[in-house]
Amino acid sequence: MIDELFLKRKATQIRKDFIQMIFEAGTGHTGSSLSNTDILTALYYGVMNVNPQNPDWEDRDRYVQSKGHAVESYWAVLADKGFFPKEELKTFSRYNSRLIGHPNNKVPGVEMNTGALGHGLSVSVGMALAAKLDQKSYRVFTLMGDGEQAEGSVWEAAMAASQYKLDNLVGIIDRNRLQITGSTNDVMNNEPLDEKWESFGWEVIEVDGNDVAALVRTFQQAPFKSDKPTMVLANTVKGKGISFTENQVGWHHRVPSEKEYRMAMEELTKQLEVLI
Numbered sequence: 001m002i003d004e005l006f007l008k009r010k011a012t013q014i015r016k017d018f019i020q021m022i023f024e025a026g027t028g029h030t031g032s033s034l035s036n037t038d039i040l041t042a043l044y045y046g047v048m049n050v051n052p053q054n055p056d057w058e059d060r061d062r063y064v065q066s067k068g069h070a071v072e073s074y075w076a077v078l079a080d081k082g083f084f085p086k087e088e089l090k091t092f093s094r095y096n097s098r099l100i101g102h103p104n105n106k107v108p109g110v111e112m113n114t115g116a117l118g119h120g121l122s123v124s125v126g127m128a129l130a131a132k133l134d135q136k137s138y139r140v141f142t143l144m145g146d147g148e149q150a151e152g153s154v155w156e157a158a159m160a161a162s163q164y165k166l167d168n169l170v171g172i173i174d175r176n177r178l179q180i181t182g183s184t185n186d187v188m189n190n191e192p193l194d195e196k197w198e199s200f201g202w203e204v205i206e207v208d209g210n211d212v213a214a215l216v217r218t219f220q221q222a223p224f225k226s227d228k229p230t231m232v233l234a235n236t237v238k239g240k241g242i243s244f245t246e247n248q249v250g251w252h253h254r255v256p257s258e259k260e261y262r263m264a265m266e267e268l269t270k271q272l273e274v275l276i
């Protein structure tokens with residue numbers, strides 16, 4: 001049974017947590033983190049088998065955030081789940097903090113240092129292959145950006161996953177159709193993504209990437225074909241949840257002004273108020 005209201009409240013609260021974090025730190029990937037918040041919420045609150053008290057538990061499901069720059073939503077989720085104290089979010093991007101601007105495995109719950117795009121899926125293939133060899137039932141979830149599809153190494157991993165029949169691997173593309181300098185169509189057109197992944201031997205599923213309940217259902221059902229890796233094309237809105245950041249390429253790595261911060265928090269608070 002999926003508690004849709006709980007998931008929506010959680011996603012909105014997570015957005016509030018990291019918008020505050022970005023504003024106070026004066027740095028962050030606002031639009032990118034807002035884009036993947038619902039995907040992270042679905043994975044961590046409705047799908048993945050993890051234990052914050054024992055983050056290295058060998059049977060845990062693995063999450064690799066290959067689009068490492070969108071780290072703020074990730075930090076907020078890990079803190080909320082109890083991997084580290086929520087108070088620590090206040091240290092984000094400050095001297096000596098382990099909560100730096102990209103995922104790193106000094107932080108409990110993080111599997112891999114990421115940020116250089118195009119590496120996460122290859123390492124995830126290794127993790128999924130290890131599970132098969134060890135006869136373990138854990139799954140590996142890997143989040144990539146749609147701009148990241150321009151990295152050639154993604155497609156080497158795509159071939160390997162299919163070759164080794166890794167049906168315990170779930171790739172996710174945060175398909176917001178924008179990247180750092182413009183639309184993905186203008187910068188490096190990657191469509192048709194569904195046919196490309198299918199031709200590399202993956203089972204491809206499309207879903208509304210800002211519908212947390214739909215995401216949970218999709219991730220729970222994977223694999224859709226035995227012996228085949230799954231690619232979830234999550235159609236998202238970059239900057240989702242705040243009216244003036246949605247679909248705005250300039251918000252990829254922009255910090256709200258004090259006025260924008262207040263407007264953003266007001267909007268998110270209003271969204272929370274109706275989710276009862």
Ligand SMILES: [Mg+2]
Pocket residue numbers: 145146147174175176177178179
């Ligand atoms: Mg993108």
